[in-house]
Amino acid sequence: MATEFVARGSNLDLVGIRKEFPGFTAIDDLDLHIPAGEFFALLGPSGCGKTTTLRLVAGLEEPTSGQILIGGKDVSHTKPHERPVNTVFQSYALFPHMSVLENVAFGLKQRKIADPLKRASEALDLVQLGHLAGRRPQQLSGGQQQRVALARALVNRPSLLLLDEPLGALDLKLRREMQIELKAIQIEVGLTFLHVTHDQEEAMDMADTVAVMNKGHIEQMGAPEKLYDRPKTVFVSKFLGQSNLFIGKIVETSANSLSIDVVGYKISVPKDRAEKHTGKIAIGVRPEKADLFQNKPADSSSQNLIGPGEVKDIRFTGVSNQFLVDVPNIGLVTVFEQNEGNSTVELGDQVWISWKVEHSFGLADLPADTLDEE
Amino acid sequence: MRFALGKWALPLYTVLAFIYLLIPIAYTFVFSFNDSFKSNISWRGFTFNNWLNVCGEPGVCDAFGTSVLIGVVSTVLATILGTMIAIALVRYEFKARSQVSLLLFLPMATPEIVLGAGLASQFFNMGVTKGLGTVIVAHVMFCLSFVVVTVKARVASLDPALEEAGSDLYATPAQVFRKVTLPLLTPGIMSAALLAFALSFDDFIITNFNAGPVDTFPKFVYTAAAKGIPAEANVIGSAVFLVAIIAVVLVQLNSARKQKRLLAGK
Numbered sequence: 261m262a263t264e265f266v267a268r269g270s271n272l273d274l275v276g277i278r279k280e281f282p283g284f285t286a287i288d289d290l291d292l293h294i295p296a297g298e299f300f301a302l303l304g305p306s307g308c309g310k311t312t313t314l315r316l317v318a319g320l321e322e323p324t325s326g327q328i329l330i331g332g333k334d335v336s337h338t339k340p341h342e343r344p345v346n347t348v349f350q351s352y353a354l355f356p357h358m359s360v361l362e363n364v365a366f367g368l369k370q371r372k373i374a375d376p377l378k379r380a381s382e383a384l385d386l387v388q389l390g391h392l393a394g395r396r397p398q399q400l401s402g403g404q405q406q407r408v409a410l411a412r413a414l415v416n417r418p419s420l421l422l423l424d425e426p427l428g429a430l431d432l433k434l435r436r437e438m439q440i441e442l443k444a445i446q447i448e449v450g451l452t453f454l455h456v457t458h459d460q461e462e463a464m465d466m467a468d469t470v471a472v473m474n475k476g477h478i479e480q481m482g483a484p485e486k487l488y489d490r491p492k493t494v495f496v497s498k499f500l501g502q503s504n505l506f507i508g509k510i511v512e513t514s515a516n517s518l519s520i521d522v523v524g525y526k527i528s529v530p531k532d533r534a535e536k537h538t539g540k541i542a543i544g545v546r547p548e549k550a551d552l553f554q555n556k557p558a559d560s561s562s563q564n565l566i567g568p569g570e571v572k573d574i575r576f577t578g579v580s581n582q583f584l585v586d587v588p589n590i591g592l593v594t595v596f597e598q599n600e601g602n603s604t605v606e607l608g609d610q611v612w613i614s615w616k617v618e619h620s621f622g623l624a625d626l627p628a629d630t631l632d633e634e
Numbered sequence: 635m636r637f638a639l640g641k642w643a644l645p646l647y648t649v650l651a652f653i654y655l656l657i658p659i660a661y662t663f664v665f666s667f668n669d670s671f672k673s674n675i676s677w678r679g680f681t682f683n684n685w686l687n688v689c690g691e692p693g694v695c696d697a698f699g700t701s702v703l704i705g706v707v708s709t710v711l712a713t714i715l716g717t718m719i720a721i722a723l724v725r726y727e728f729k730a731r732s733q734v735s736l737l738l739f740l741p742m743a744t745p746e747i748v749l750g751a752g753l754a755s756q757f758f759n760m761g762v763t764k765g766l767g768t769v770i771v772a773h774v775m776f777c778l779s780f781v782v783v784t785v786k787a788r789v790a791s792l793d794p795a796l797e798e799a800g801s802d803l804y805a806t807p808a809q810v811f812r813k814v815t816l817p818l819l820t821p822g823i824m825s826a827a828l829l830a831f832a833l834s835f836d837d838f839i840i841t842n843f844n845a846g847p848v849d850t851f852p853k854f855v856y857t858a859a860a861k862g863i864p865a866e867a868n869v870i871g872s873a874v875f876l877v878a879i880i881a882v883v884l885v886q887l888n889s890a891r892k893q894k895r896l897l898a899g900k
């Protein structure tokens with residue numbers, strides 16, 4: 261039946277998964293490979309199919325088509341209790357008729373592991389709830405329930421742990437502590453984590469690989485730094501951090517860069533950072549990669565330059581100052597400057613915006629509202 | 635003025651309502667101590683004899699025993715069947731689900747006299763001899779609807795995620811049912827069973843049509859009423875009432891104690 265205790269992590273492969281609900285396709289042709297022992301984060305807007313994906317892996321839904329392999333074994337048609345997988349449910353789903361301790365010990369008892377209660381209380385200590393072991397779940401706060409749900413899944417040391425926004429209800433401090441704890445457990449035991457979250461910082465911070473999901477399919481996946489540095493679609497560039505996008509026809513191509521014309525400004529991107537090399541393209545830059553100048557800087561082939569524009573808004577977030585600059589015919593451009601205490605730019609000032617060509621990225625698609633302009 | 639009215643009207647109304655409800659019970663109780671002779675209609679003096687010698691009047695205790703037996707068997711059958719139907723109706727999509735739900739309400743809406751007579755002619759047509767078996771079949775039938783309605787409400791409020799969590803934690807479907815579903819449905823099932831027993835125990839109309847020679851307690855009392863109900867029947871009626879009250883109080887006390895223990899976090 262179930263696997264050995266202290267199992268190692270397992271590979272997870274989803275091959276051509278499709279999931280249709282009556283009248284609605286929740287998952288559309290999903291392919292995914294998660295190597296054993298990896299911390300994999302699934303990031304995406306509400307309703308994009310994250311929970312459905314986890315439920316498919318746990319065996320709580322059956323795929324309409326496609327295969328699910330855990331550790332190379334096809335489990336597509338096995339029942340949930342036969343899969344070496346545990347889930348931290350988005351709704352916690354703690355058993356109300358059992359104490360917190362019994363909840364945590366449930367899986368261990370099912371598998372006839374020795375000393376279930378001792379192991380369960382150790383798991384509760386790990387999530388800092390040892391003192392509440394005798395309570396009923398209804399007598400705990402939302403955050404405490406969430407940690408019980410975490411302990412109840414973790415204590416089984418499954419070869420694949422599915423976490424559906426397991427830290428959503430926690431305050432920032434506890435959330436950070438739990439993140440560190442989770443990551444430590446994951447590394448120590450070598451479990452494979454499939455972690456669903458809304459919090460992009462959490463995803464970037466904890467995961468080895470981040471997948472950005474949209475409308476039932478994966479838009480892009482990769483190491484967090486790579487994903488952030490080089491988004492490939494408009495959706496990813498906007499969902500993971502912020503981006504300024506400039507759209508225009510490619511008018512000039514050199515050996516290793518290409519340029520578009522946007523109302524008279526030439527904006528360039530290295531060829532190997534652009535998803536396409538002909539036609540209309542959206543070129544983006546992260547707000548923190550751009551700089552503000554109060555005097556027009558000299559033109560340079562290694563810099564993109566637009567302006568002048570009027571500073572419409574300045575926001576102080578502590579670490580950085582965020583400027584919104586209205587450049588005529590282009591629109592609002594966001595620029596983040598480090599708060600080094602020497603910013604002299606004020607509301608209403610005329611400024612130029614410049615960034616290195618190598619910080620540009622060229623996207624595969626165009627924003628929806630510009631598609632029909634051609 | 636309005637304040638005074640509100641202050642007095644409600645308690646007064648409540649007291650009157652309780653008196654109204656309790657007078658027949660009090661009457662029954664008081665007359666269980668009547669030193670009756672032949673009929674138990676006029677007060678002839680106080681005695682414990684009826685209580686000490688309940689089975690003195692021929693047939694009272696037999697009828698009571700029969701009623702308990704029928705009640706227990708019908709309750710068990712109706713509760714098991716009804717619980718399964720309730721779960722199926724809430725959890726499984728099937729054709730004609732809403733029609734079946736509606737059908738289950740019919741026995742509650744149909745006049746008992748019609749149900750009783752209808753069943754009796756059914757048994758007659760099929761050549762079934764009336765007796766204990768036919769009474770039990772009849773009782774299971776009309777208790778079933780009440781059980782289904784009561785348990786269904788409980789099933790509907792049960793979060794399916796809990797059962798999913800059970801199966802995610804390595805429990806087979808049968809174990810999930812035993813360790814998660816059933817314990818969570820227990821309060822609903824218990825109240826359904828109590829209701830079924832109460833309904834079965836005091837049913838007269840349907841029973842009278844289908845019992846044949848079997849004498850149940852209500853049937854016995856009905857027949858006896860013609861010549862004045864024997865005081866022993868009052869004793870049994872009062873005793874049933876007292877047992878019910880004591881049971882309710884005990885359940886309340888027990889759940890209060892549990893609540894307190896939980897709050898203490900022990």
Ligand SMILES: Nc1ncnc2c1ncn2[C@@H]1O[C@H](COP(=O)(O)OP(=O)(O)OP(=O)(O)O)[C@@H](O)[C@H]1O
Pocket residue numbers: 281282284286304305306307308309310311312313350
């Ligand atoms: N049983 C169902 N029947 C029909 N549609 C469903 C069902 N379950 C989910 N869906 C739909 O599938 C889509 C994906 O749902 P899912 O729960 O996977 O979203 P999610 O990404 O987890 O969202 P959130 O971040 O809000 O939790 C949603 O549009 C939802 O309405």
Ligand SMILES: [Mg+2]
Pocket residue numbers: 310311312350424
């Ligand atoms: Mg979800």
